[in-house]
Amino acid sequence: MNKLTMLGWVSIALIAVGSVLGLAVLPADALQGEVQRLLYVHVPVAWVMMLAFFVVFLMSILYLVQRQLKWDLLAVSAAELGVLAAVLTLILGTLWGRPTWGIWWAWDPRVTTTALLVPIYTGYLVVRSMTEDPDRRARWAAVIGLIAFVQVPIVYLSVFWWRSLHQPPSSPQSMWSAYGLVMLLGFVAYTLAFAYLWLRRYRLAATELELELSGPEEG
Amino acid sequence: MNDHWLFIGAGYGITWASLCWYLLRLRRRERMAAAASGRGGEGARAGGPG
């Protein structure tokens, strides 16, 4: 078994262990009750989303500096996973918000910014898929990946101010040790899963680029 | 309370479902690419989980 496959199985196993701990082993949270269990997934997935978009930014910079297509392929692989993680974060967030706040959508600054990340990086992926020439595609994608990362913190800040005019930010959550450990496990598990899917997606992208460059007649 | 378990179940279920969906989609594309490049089976052999 090669290393990448091992990484895949390890991350799946850790996610499974985390799910069992979060669903069945841990007692319900004293303040928030059972619904707290969703946070063991929601928070790590949100972290993976941020990690993925940060990777897109780094790879975009590397591409613009070195102009090697592999950086572009690594960037697009992370962008795809980032969009997936962002959508998951939103779904988990609304599922948590409904029992907790009583409404699906509270215009929480973090949630709202995450929702804005989806069209930003969908735009990134669509622009990429609509450009035929690999070098142009990589260049424009890298530019969007870079600009997106500049604008996102300010988008968050502005949404935060906008919201803070109406409602104070939510209070900090209680940190219980077992809760913290399961959360930590979630962080590790989902980060490994991201690394696995990212590298595997990159290998696929590299194969596809090779096919594209060798021309449609071949094979 | 039961209501909450519905939300929790949906959350965990959707997470697992989307992981599996992404893996299957990856594997299908890998097989297509492997078949197209004529180096048959390499993508499938390195398939991994999913």
Added chain:
Amino acid sequence: MSDLPRRAAAILWKDILSETRTRQGFTAMLSFAALVLFMFSFAIGVDNDLLGRLAGGLLWVAIVFTGTLSLGRTFQNEELAGGTRLLRLYPGDVRAIYLGKLAGNLVVLAALEVVLFPAAAILYQVDFTAQAGPLLLVAVLGTFGFSVIGTFFSALTVHLRARELLLPLLLFPALVPVVLGSVGATEAFLAGDPLGRAGGWLRLLASYDVILFVVCLWIFPVVLEE
């Protein structure tokens, strides 16, 4: 480097000439903006208090929608005549192209706002004159931010098949700080700024404008590279 403003001005002048020769584009844009203002009233109803309170937001949404349509035309002349190859034939630093096109968009949007602000004042019964100075500052900062981002993304999307769709997709999320800042400051000033919030929004607008302008100007040559 000292050539940059002159080259930018040349591109601006060329676009103004070709635009004034056929004014249909601008006339259509104004009509569209007026229709957007009407649509808001139709959607919200003739509640003068409500419309007055929403006026700042409605006005900026109208500017953003109409402005986005006009942004799509930024590079249209060159694209029709031969794509970015033609743009690269302009002599000197390509940043001049960005600056010239940016100035062109500013002129168009300023002309739009000169009509749109009085129209909103009449239709929504708000009084912009009491705070004319501060509101002018908001309009300048908001319009500049919109043009900086819009010009950049229209250069990025001009070759794409679905550019009418992709330009707003990339543009609107990037405009969130501009829209929130402009609307926040406009509404604060219209209410007489009792809570002193307008200053914060203006600072947000100004810093976002500066940061995005620097980044866009710096990276623009990469967009047009071959």
